[in-house]
Amino acid sequence: MKDISKHIAIVGAGISGLALGIILKKNNIPCLIFEKSKKISEYGAGISLSPNGLRVLKDLDVFNNIKTKSCNPRNAIFFSRSNQIANTPINVITTSRDLLHKILYEKYISMDGDVLFNHELSDLSLDSKSLNFTNKKIYKPFHTIGADGIRSKCRQKISNDEDLIYSGYSVWRSILFGNQKDIIFHLDKNVHIVSYPISENKISFVAVIKKSKALKESWKFKGSLDDLSKELPSKLMQKYFLDNNSSEIFKWGVFIRPKIKDLYIENLTLIGDAAHPIVPFLGQGGCLALEDAYIFGNLINLYKNDIIKSQTKYNHIRLKRVRKIHKMSLNQAKFNHLGNPLAIFLRNSLMKYTNIVSLRTRGIWNYDITEGLGI
Numbered sequence: 469m470k471d472i473s474k475h476i477a478i479v480g481a482g483i484s485g486l487a488l489g490i491i492l493k494k495n496n497i498p499c500l501i502f503e504k505s506k507k508i509s510e511y512g513a514g515i516s517l518s519p520n521g522l523r524v525l526k527d528l529d530v531f532n533n534i535k536t537k538s539c540n541p542r543n544a545i546f547f548s549r550s551n552q553i554a555n556t557p558i559n560v561i562t563t564s565r566d567l568l569h570k571i572l573y574e575k576y577i578s579m580d581g582d583v584l585f586n587h588e589l590s591d592l593s594l595d596s597k598s599l600n601f602t603n604k605k606i607y608k609p610f611h612t613i614g615a616d617g618i619r620s621k622c623r624q625k626i627s628n629d630e631d632l633i634y635s636g637y638s639v640w641r642s643i644l645f646g647n648q649k650d651i652i653f654h655l656d657k658n659v660h661i662v663s664y665p666i667s668e669n670k671i672s673f674v675a676v677i678k679k680s681k682a683l684k685e686s687w688k689f690k691g692s693l694d695d696l697s698k699e700l701p702s703k704l705m706q707k708y709f710l711d712n713n714s715s716e717i718f719k720w721g722v723f724i725r726p727k728i729k730d731l732y733i734e735n736l737t738l739i740g741d742a743a744h745p746i747v748p749f750l751g752q753g754g755c756l757a758l759e760d761a762y763i764f765g766n767l768i769n770l771y772k773n774d775i776i777k778s779q780t781k782y783n784h785i786r787l788k789r790v791r792k793i794h795k796m797s798l799n800q801a802k803f804n805h806l807g808n809p810l811a812i813f814l815r816n817s818l819m820k821y822t823n824i825v826s827l828r829t830r831g832i833w834n835y836d837i838t839e840g841l842g843i
């Protein structure tokens with residue numbers, strides 16, 4: 469078994485794990501990524517990256533590569549029922565998750581990075597500092613980073629996630645054929661839709677539906693267009709699926725996990741969804757995952773591998789921000805799904821006549837990633 473007693477072990481080769489790997493490699497800090505899948509892969513889905521996430525991608529030297537192969541919508545257009553209520557200038561990159569993962573992976577590998585695939589963490593011992601994998605391999609790293617996503621094994625060492633709370637929303641997603649320039653939002657009482665281009669002829673479609681009965685939490689659970697048509701207003705169903713009636717569609721329930729007190733314990737630090745699983749209504753989980761990787765990676769370098777100092781500072785910098793965004797994200801769903809006619813009128817007027825949309829995102833998007841690091 470490889471001696472990794474001086475390495476930082478990263479569990480999970482997702483957005484946060486790969487980004488952290490690149491930052492550590494850049495700073496000549498030994499690291500090794502363990503990934504349960506047999507290769508880098510993502511389910512066909514889109515992702516929108518706002519300026520706070522893009523700043524990290526620039527620092528990782530992958531921004532231009534992603535930008536040239538992705539889309540750069542300049543407007544977010546909002547409809548309430550069929551009426552356009554706002555058109556807000558934006559500067560985001562929308563792309564396919566596959567592409568983002570591939571570019572991060574290739575960058576990490578080009579820096580002599582290593583990913584051990586088919587390594588699914590089964591247990592982690594805080595006492596012996598060892599990582600046990602389902603393939604029976606055992607490693608003892610210098611430090612472990614839990615970057616293993618929403619159903620994190622690592623997180624179980626810090627938080628009991630058995631008390632999941634159903635958010636009251638289910639999500640349907642699909643990749644459709646079509647040409648679209650902007651990000652389009654449709655707001656309605658029981659449903660809101662977000663669609664954006666991910667390439668010249670493909671669109672990411674996500675519908676969030678208010679539903680009292682919880683669906684399973686899984687990105688691989690297939691739905692049918694017949695079922696979706698029972699949930700969506702027929703005009704929207706026609707708009708998106710008239711020419712896409714053979715598209716694959718997936719559906720799942722959105723759950724809220726208990727708040728975590730600290731993002732670390734002893735020899736383990738959490739980043740990304742493992743640290744702060746967030747409801748997806750502001751499209752920020754991936755961007756926060758990139759921010760986490762940037763901050764923890766740079767702290768380790770700044771404090772010359774002093775883990776305790778890095779963990780304490782990381783916790784201090786990150787907790788307040790991710791908690792605030794999580795709360796905003798939950799409120800966003802309520803704002804999108806208003807049912808009372810007076811409340812809808814007020815919301816639509818605010819969106820039409822004030823810059824409330826830009827104001828809400830400004831604090832998130834304009835975040836100075838170097839703040840607190842002193843670099």
Ligand SMILES: Cc1cc2nc3c(=O)[nH]c(=O)nc-3n(C[C@H](O)[C@H](O)[C@H](O)COP(=O)(O)OP(=O)(O)OC[C@H]3O[C@@H](n4cnc5c(N)ncnc54)[C@H](O)[C@@H]3O)c2cc1C
Nearest residue numbers: 480482483484504516588589616617740741751753754755
């Ligand atoms: C509908 C929806 C839309 C979204 N839209 C956006 C958006 O537009 N913009 C945005 O910024 N974010 C968005 N997000 C959130 C974003 O997808 C996540 O926050 C992001 O993927 C988290 O990255 P991560 O690295 O923490 O986890 P992941 O990307 O989930 O990576 C975790 C990795 O760990 C591996 N793994 C898991 N368990 C183990 C184990 N036991 N052992 C070894 N490996 C393991 C997995 O295979 C995976 O490779 C959205 C989420 C949803 C649900």
